[in-house]
Every structure is written in C-alpha cells, then in structure tokens.
Amino acid sequence: DAGVTQSPTHLIKTRGQQVTLRCSPKSGHDTVSWYQQALGQGPQFIFQYYEEEERQRGNFPDRFSGHQFPNYSSELNVNALLLGDSALYLCASSLKTGGENIQYFGAGTRLSVL
Amino acid sequence: SQKIEQNSEALNIQEGKTATLTCNYTNYSPAYLQWYRQDPGRGPVFLLLIRENEKEKRKERLKVTFDTTLKQSLFHITASQPADSATYLCALPWMDSSYKLIFGSGTRLLVRP
Numbered sequence: 163d164a165g166v167t168q169s170p171t172h173l174i175k176t177r178g179q180q181v182t183l184r185c186s187p188k189s190g191h192d193t194v195s196w197y198q199q200a201l202g203q204g205p206q207f208i209f210q211y212y213e214e215e216e217r218q219r220g221n222f223p224d225r226f227s228g229h230q231f232p233n234y235s236s237e238l239n240v241n242a243l244l245l246g247d248s249a250l251y252l253c254a255s256s257l258k259t260g261g262e263n264i265q266y267f268g269a270g271t272r273l274s275v276l
Numbered sequence: 277s278q279k280i281e282q283n284s285e286a287l288n289i290q291e292g293k294t295a296t297l298t299c300n301y302t303n304y305s306p307a308y309l310q311w312y313r314q315d316p317g318r319g320p321v322f323l324l325l326i327r328e329n330e331k332e333k334r335k336e337r338l339k340v341t342f343d344t345t346l347k348q349s350l351f352h353i354t355a356s357q358p359a360d361s362a363t364y365l366c367a368l369p370w371m372d373s374s375y376k377l378i379f380g381s382g383t384r385l386l387v388r389p
Contacts, residue, residue: 166319195375203382204282204365204367204380205365205379207370207376207377207378210375210376212375217375218373218375220376252319254319262310262325263369263377264310264325265310265312265322265367265377266322267319267320268319269317269318270319
C-alpha cells in the first residue's frame with residue numbers, strides 16, 4: 163500500500179519565480195492538506211482540499227494556491243517567490259472519520275529560494 | 277489566539293530511562309490532542325491520539341496523558357532506546373475548525389547508548 167508521495171524532493175528557485183509541488187495521497191484517502199515547515203519549527207497549515215475544493219485555509223497569502231484532481235492528488239502553487247518561502251513543504255492525506263483528522267505525511271519537498 | 281508550547285531545548289537521556297515530553301496549550305479546550313514523531317529529512321509520523329474525556333492512552337512503550345484543567349499533555353517513552361531519538365510534535369485541532377491542525381515546534385529527544 164503506497165503511502166503519501168511528493169515530488170520533487172528538492173527544488174531551487176530564485177526570487178519572483180513560481181513553483182508547483184505535487185502530492186499523491188495514501189490509497190483510499192480523499193483529503194489532502196499542505197503544510198510549510200521552517201527549520202526548527204513545527205508544520206504550519208496552509209490549506210486543505212476535499213472533493214476538489216479548498217475546504218479550509220491557514221494564514222498564508224494568496225500567492226499560495228492549490229488544486230485537487232478527481233483522483234485526489236493535489237498540487238501546491240506558490241507565485242512570486244520570496245526568500246522567506248524557503249522551507250520544507252509537506253503534504254498530508256487523511257480520512258475525516260470520527261473527526262480526528264489523523265494526518266499521514268509525505269517526506270516533503272525541500273524548497274530553496276535564492 | 278491558540279498557542280501550543282513544547283520545550284524547545286533538546287532532551288538528552290540515557291538508554292533505558294523514561295523520557296517525558298511536555299505539550300502545553302492555551303486559550304481553548306480541544307476535543308483531542310495528537311502526537312507525532314519526525315526524523316530528520318522525513319515527514320511526521322502519527323503516534324497516538326488522546327481525546328478530551330481520556331486521561332491516559334498507552335501503546336507499547338508509549339504513554340500519553342491529557343490534563344484539560346492544566347491544559348497540558350505529557351508524552352512518555354519508557355525503556356528508551358537510541359532508535360527513539362527524533363523530534364516529537366504535538367498537534368491540536370484549531371478552535372474554529374476541526375479540519376485544521378496546529379502543531380507545536382517539537383522537542384528533540386536524544387537517547388544515549
């Protein structure tokens with residue numbers, strides 16, 4: 163049973179560029195959440211997708227956008243990259259059973275903005 | 277606003293001892309609290325969930341307590357092993373939405389052989 167897979171594993175961009183990160187959820191999961199994790203910090207919630215709609219959003223600017231496809235896979239897009247966007251971007255999938263929202267994480271994409 | 281606090285200093289213990297990690301939160305009463313383990317370069321891995329009406333939950337060498345009066349959870353690893361060395365994160369649902377999780381910054385555990 164494949165877990166959550168993310169691509170690419172590493173990415174280097176320059177300020178002002180745009181980036182797209184990809185995520186395939188764990189088999190059977192229908193909900194995908196994206197998190198940003200700075201060094202030494204816990205993951206910060208960016209947004210969650212369910213049924214191809216953004217269901218909830220954290221405190222991130224509109225430069226961060228996403229998409230969920232009919233097969234439940236998802237993309238995270240970041241426009242006009244800033245140096246401060248350098249971080250580990252984590253995708254997590256889940257099933258909202260019992261309202262407990264247990265997250266199954268991928269290994270992440272390490273984004274460096276120069 | 278909600279806050280979660282975990283000890284930012286690394287916890288350094290001898291193999292075989294019990295490790296105890298703390299998670300404190302403020303400003304509301306969550307329905308549950310989760311603990312995750314994260315190894316360097318990897319995503320967090322879910323370990324345990326404890327609900328507000330549960331005082332204690334166990335899984336093998338792991339034990340979690342949840343004190344809703346103190347607004348605190350304790351995470352214990354008994355008979356610790358070097359392989360337990362990792363960063364441990366606690367997480368709570370946001371007060372305004374069960375779809376969002378807020379994570380603490382994590383506590384790094386180092387178990388010396």
